[in-house]
Amino acid sequence: MTGRDGGAELSRDPAAPVVILVRPQLAENVGSAARAMANGGLFDLRLVAPRDGWPQDRAWRSASGADRILENVRVFGTVAEATADLHRVLATCPRPRHIIKPVMTARGAAAEMRVCAAGGLRCGVLFGPERAGLDNDDMAAADALVRYPLNPEFMSLNLAQAVMIVAYEWWMAADDTPASRLMTNETEIATKGELDNFLSHLTRELDESGFLRNAQKRPGMVRNIRHLFQRGQVTEQELRTLHGMITELARGRHMRRPASAGPVVAPREG
Known part of the structure; x- marks a missing residue:
């Protein structure tokens, strides 16, 4: 099933927090916010008193396929109405305004919302207008504030x-992707046995070529x-490639050696 502009159907997680845009000013920003939500598995978008009303076709043009989020947007007149069915509400706050509330990072907020979701509670996050952010009345509806620890000399988002x-x-907060992994595509990591077989092949040819002729240093x-x-x-x-390289080097060495030549002998010292 596709949306207005051919966007794919997006599965919804009923436990995921609600994103609430308070008095958004530009439809393009609403669409871009929906796109960002879809990347993180958030699909419930609510608008509070959007400046230009709703719906706005320009939002779909910037949503990059997150159409189903926009098609299911709910519009409210006040923050209180938009949060009435939620159990816990957080508010993004670029700068404190003499408000006494718990303040957490986005990472801390995500961890707390995961705990709430596990307990069957619904959470929401308030985001303010593009120009000035949330006002004090908006933040009064929140249980805690969320601030991003960015460069203090430039925190404009x-x-x-x-x-x-x-x-x-x-x-x-719920992803188990390893912090680092090797991309192997259609091959696999070699086993210790396969690696040992290659090293035996390499050592044998190095002995044959005379590279390991110094008996004292050889081990x-x-x-x-x-x-x-x-x-x-x-x-x-990679091991197959290295085996092939060694084989070709050895073949080339044998082809260059005169038929009458014996094995490579290290020159006598002195």
């Missing part, structure tokens, strides 16, 4: 960016070579 930070932290040199390849996650495809 547009509406969609502010929504994106909360959406991202909400998503990451340490072999260990160093093994350490080099054991340090990283070598893939099966």
Whole structure:
């Protein structure tokens, strides 16, 4: 099923927090905020007294496919009406205004909202108008404030960016993606046996070529070579390539050697 501009159907998480845009001024910003929400798995968007009314076609042009969010937008006249069915409300606040409330980061807010969701409670986050943000009356409806620890010399965010930070932290609070991993595509990480087979092949050819001819240094040199390849996650495809390289080098060496030539012998010292 597609939306007004062909956007894909988006699944909804009933436990996800509600995004409430208070007196948004530009339809394009509403659309961009919907796009940011979809990235973080947030799909319930509410508007409080949008300046130009609702719906606005320009919002769909900037939503980049998050059409279903816009099609299900609910419009309210006041913050109290928009939050009446919620159990906990947070308010983004770029600068404190002599208000005594708990203040948390977006990451802390996401963790708290996950706890609330696990307990069956609905949460919402208020975002203020583009020009001035939420006023004191808006923030009075919130249980806590959310501030982003950004560069204190430049903390200017547009509406969609502010929504994106909360959406991202909400998503990451339950995401188990490893912090780092090796992209192997169609190959796999080589097993220790496969790596040992390659190292045996390499050592054999290094002996044959004379590279390891110094008997006293040979054990340490072999260990160093093994350490080099054991340090990283070598893939099966990389080992096949290295096997092929060694084989071709050995073939080239044998083709260049005169037929009458014997094995490579290290020159005598002295």
